[in-house]
Every structure is written in C-alpha cells, then in structure tokens.
Amino acid sequence: MMQGLSTAIAKSVIHHGRVLGRNSQIIQTLRPPCEVFINHRGAETKRSIAGLLHNFLSLLDVHPFLDNRSMKPGDKLFDEIDAAIYGCKVGVVVFSPLYCESRFCLHELALLMETKKRVVPIFCDVKPSQLHVRDDLKHSANNLQRYRLAVEEAKNTVGLTFYSSKGDWSKLVRDASDAVIRNLLEAEEEKPQLEPKFAQSTE
Template identity: 55%
Template sequence: MQVRTSLAALASNSSVQILRNLVVAKPSDRACDIFINHRGADTKGNISGLLYERLSKMISLHTFLDKKSMDPGDKMLSEIDAAIRNCKVAVAVFSPNYCKSYYCLHELALIMESKKRLVPIFWNIQPSGLMVKNIKKYDPNELHRFRWALEEARSTVGLTFDSTKGDWSELLSKATEAVLRNLHEVEEEKKRGKEEEAITSSPFGSV
C-alpha cells in the first residue's frame, strides 16, 4: 500500500519521488518508521512537536514521539526502547539541555548501538557543544556509552538551526526531506539484502 498524501503539500519534487518509491503498511500493522529523540522541555512545543505532526499527518508515516505515541498503562521505558529497536530512521533533536537528561542520552546510545540511520538536528546548539553533563552521577560504563554515542552524533552530518533568526519552514522542509531520503535508502538496502539472500539460497546459486 503506497503512502497516501497530498503531493501538492510536499516540500519538494524530490520528496514526491521518494514517497512514490516507499511502500509501507498501515501504521497499526507495523513497527514505527521514525523515532524522534529529544529533550521535551526544550523542543516538544516547537521543532520536535512540529516535525512529529508533519511526519505523522502530512505524510501518513508512523512516527514515535514518547507520550504522544503511547496509551495510558503503557510502560514508558520498555515502549521507548522497543520503538527504537524497531524503527527504520531516528531523528535526534539536540538542544541546550539535551545532555543533562539521562533518558535522552540512553535513547541516543540505544539508537547508535542498534545501528539505526540518524538524522541529527542541532537546535540552538553546535555539535561541538554536545558533552555529557553531571558526569559524577553516571557509572563508568554508562559514561563511556553516552560519550561514545555523542561522538557518533557529532560526526554525522545534520541540520543546524538558530531559533532566533532561522527559517522554521525551511528547517521543517529540510528535516522532512532528510528523513524521507533515509527511509528510502533503508528500504532499498532491505530490498537488496532480500535479493542477495534469494540468490544465495537458490540451488543454482549466482550466475
């Protein structure tokens, strides 16, 4: 089933082409496509919330944003960890207070350990500013894990945005475009993997 959307509302022609190539099931029938890792106090009311609404409604993709994607009675940590492990692409919205949160750092580390495609958004912070805060409250293993994840994020090309002078519409369009492109690449890699597996398992092997 192809994604249902209004093509006129999409950010660009390249977004249209990517969506045409994406074949997905209904959100209720599959794992989430996109996981948004963020510090709620900083960005849920702006970029994280806006991106979630755009991806969930305009493009009809299954996007996970903590409490917005859970029901009363759900176990928060287990639901979040499962969503990360089962997603196709992760978006990390880094903000000034991001690195003060154990949960943000844990989610980022799990994203990296699960080898998920990452789209970083540096919101009012530069990549060089990503450093673990309050290091004394973490044990050595956690500290190493969090520092490694942040280093991986710093070395990943992302979007940098200053909310005092940046263009919000342009940011949302670029973020949407990046997510769609990565989703398409993940689907293509999965398709190639299945084709290679089929050739390997064939009694005739590769020709």
C-alpha cells in the first residue's frame, strides 16, 4: 500500500511542480520560515495525513511546519509553535476523534483563528458535528470560550472529509495540497501592493 502511495505522490509532485512553477515568483516573494502550519493531534495523525502532507508540501518547495520535524532539541516548544503560527499564511487543521482532548491542539487552533489565518480543515475519521470542547475543568473560563469559538469557526469552514477505513490517502494528500497552494496564492494576491516610488526632480 505504501509503495503505491509513494508512486501516486511522486506523480502528483510532478504535476503540482508544474502548476507551482508558473506561480513561483508569487510564492517566493518575502517567503517566511513557515508558510503552512499543520495543526494536528500527533498520536492520531502524525504518522498518516500530517506527516504525508508535510513531506508532500516540502517536495513542492513550500515551507510547512510540523512540530517534531521543524524543531530541534533545545527549542522552546510554545515559543517556536506560536512564532510559526504568527508567521504562517495558511493553517491546515487535521481534526481527529480525540482532537478536542488536547489543549495543545486547541491552543494552536484558537491562535490560528484569532490571527485571521486562512484555514483548511481536514476532518479525519470524525464528523464536524462530533467535535465539542468539554468543560472538564482543564481549561480556564477564558480559554474554554476561545477554544469553543475556534472549533465552531473551523466547523463552519469548508474543508475535506476523510475516513481511513475506505479512503484514498494519495487523493487526500493531493486534495489537501491543492487547497493549501490555492490559499497561499490567494493570500499573496490579497497583500497590499506597495506604491511605486518615483524619483523627485531636483530641477
């Protein structure tokens, strides 16, 4: 299965490379260290969609952030993650059955929403209606409200739905990368254009 997936991804890289190549000047302009932040619950999705998408985007010369692959020993966890979120253009949020049990996931999601980043939700083995932040005393009242608002906003954002028992992993990676690249290009187009500076006459 993994060999077939690798072949499919390799073919997709060639296709996406051609598409991305036509827009390389846009993507390269003022490129930040992190362009795409991948928010996920590691125990459920790091070795599947989160890891696959990180590899695929890296092959396309897009700069994704995935905690265990983007940080090195000695880095301060929250400082690095928060900086990556502030600096990114697009967030990919991989929802999974136990996603809302992780305060780390919820913190990252809330920060993505509060900083008005473009977000691509992927509902992996879970329906949007099944995502709820419980009031189990793990969160302060303020954070509980932030997390619930962020989850609701993500649930009301058009995303991708995938069930691992019957889904096509290579298609999911292609579809997710398509959405990421489209949002990156649109984010660049929305950036305010600097007014041209004209040399003043000394006459």
